[in-house]
Amino acid sequence: MIISAFTKFRTSKPTQIPGLCFRTFNTSPQNNFHVAVLGASGGIGQPLGMLLKVNRLISKLTLYDLQHTMGVAADLSHIETPAKVKGFVGKDKLCEAIECANIVVIPAGLPRKPGMTRDDLFNKNASVVRDLVACVADTAPKALIGIITNPINAVIPIACEVLKKKCKLDPRRVFGITTLDIVRANTFVASLSGVSPLEVNVPVIGGHSPETIIPVFSRATPGVKVSEDKVKTLTKRIKEAGTEVVKAKAGTGSATLSMAYAAARFTNSLLRGLAGEKNVVESSYVQSDVVCDISYFATPLVLGKNGIEKNLGVGKLNKFEEDLVRKALPVLKKNIATGCKSESRYWFRHTFNGLRCRKIYKFPS
Ligand SMILES: NC(=O)c1ccc[n+]([C@@H]2O[C@H](COP(=O)([O-])OP(=O)(O)OC[C@H]3O[C@@H](n4cnc5c(N)ncnc54)[C@H](O)[C@@H]3O)[C@@H](O)[C@H]2O)c1
Ligand SMILES: O=C(O)C[C@H](O)C(=O)O
Secondary structure (H helix, E strand, O other), X not given: OHHHHHHHHHHHOOOOOOXXXXXXXXXXXXXXXXXXXXXXXXOOHHHHHHHXXXXXXXXXXXXXXXXXXXXXXXXXXXXXXXXXXXXXEOHHHHHHHHOOOOEEEEOOOOOOOOOOOHHHHHHHHHHHHHHHHHHHHHHOOOOEEEEOOOOHHHHHHHHHHHHHHOOOOOHHHEEEOOHHHHHHHHHHHHXXXXXXXXXXXXXXXXXXXXXXXXXXXXXXXXXXXXXXHHHHHHHHHHHOHHHHHHHHHOOOOOOOHHHHXXXXXXXXXXXXXXXXXXXXXXXXXXXXXXXXXXXXEEEEEEEEOOEEEEEOOOOOOOHXXXXXXXXXXXXXXXXXXXXXXXXXXXXXXXXXXXXXXXXXXXXXX
């Protein structure tokens, strides 16, 4: 299945994902980039590791997890591509795995089960992202950080707050990976309109939850000719596509394979930007001021040597899309506040606990 997908990339649209090539398809030059995957033994981590191993822009691939990473690394290391693979298991190996990485991709954390929302994952996953990003700040402060862990809308603000407190925040370098929403939008529109999915591009903006995922069909290329009703049905399906997979997997997890594909596509775009390629555009949920009164939003971005080179903004929307944005904003604001507040509370508790070790001054009575 994977071979035929790659063959398609190569034959139909060779420039779309130039880094993704098997040995015999090798046309792109080797580059010496180091990518670290944190949460590499999981449902997303393993197929993502494989897709990165066959990426010719990567010379070093480090895989970190709390469990099973050595086996995953040994397995991947037998693939006949140049990237050198190394596994790291356990918290004391985290910094070593990240050291000098150009890109850190984070799929670590719990996935949903049927009946849960992404927000229900916040309590478990917030601390995972906080601890991993804190280590990135200390060991690879110039790395581009791509976060997959849910809930994306709230954990990206946590990541930025952690970096800010360590005086290492460069908002051009922190990304919430929302590519799967675009991949789904392209696939669903293509199957409806009969156009090849390789040719379709539907911008998706906002965030990553049913209320905040906003497909922008009015700017899809090639021009999408579907009725207003169909646009409504498609929009609903894209917003709820994650739940569609969670239900189908019946308690065994959420999207892993399509997500690994989406993260590999996103990482490849980051790599192409780092390699100096011009006009690399990919959407992501980032710290942003393109929408009034909201500090994080997903929009198309031009990527370059330092991450975001230019935020292309929301662009022109039709009435239906404007309404979707209007409805998304309060939800997004709440999610962002949850992330920022939790980080401040954590920081305060941490500092306060430190202070408690010292003698507390009491006013003389
Ligand atoms: N952004 C998106 O579009 C998108 C899509 C799909 C899934 N997700 C999210 O991705 C996350 C991972 O999903 P999955 O299906 O791979 O889950 P999984 O349970 O299969 O894998 C998670 C992995 O993370 C590891 N892990 C947990 N805590 C860790 C820590 N502190 N340090 C290092 N590794 C740690 C686990 O050991 C496990 O191997 C979930 O939060 C899920 O909701 C996001
Ligand atoms: O839906 C989920 O929980 C995983 C992911 O966010 C998705 O969109 O598939």
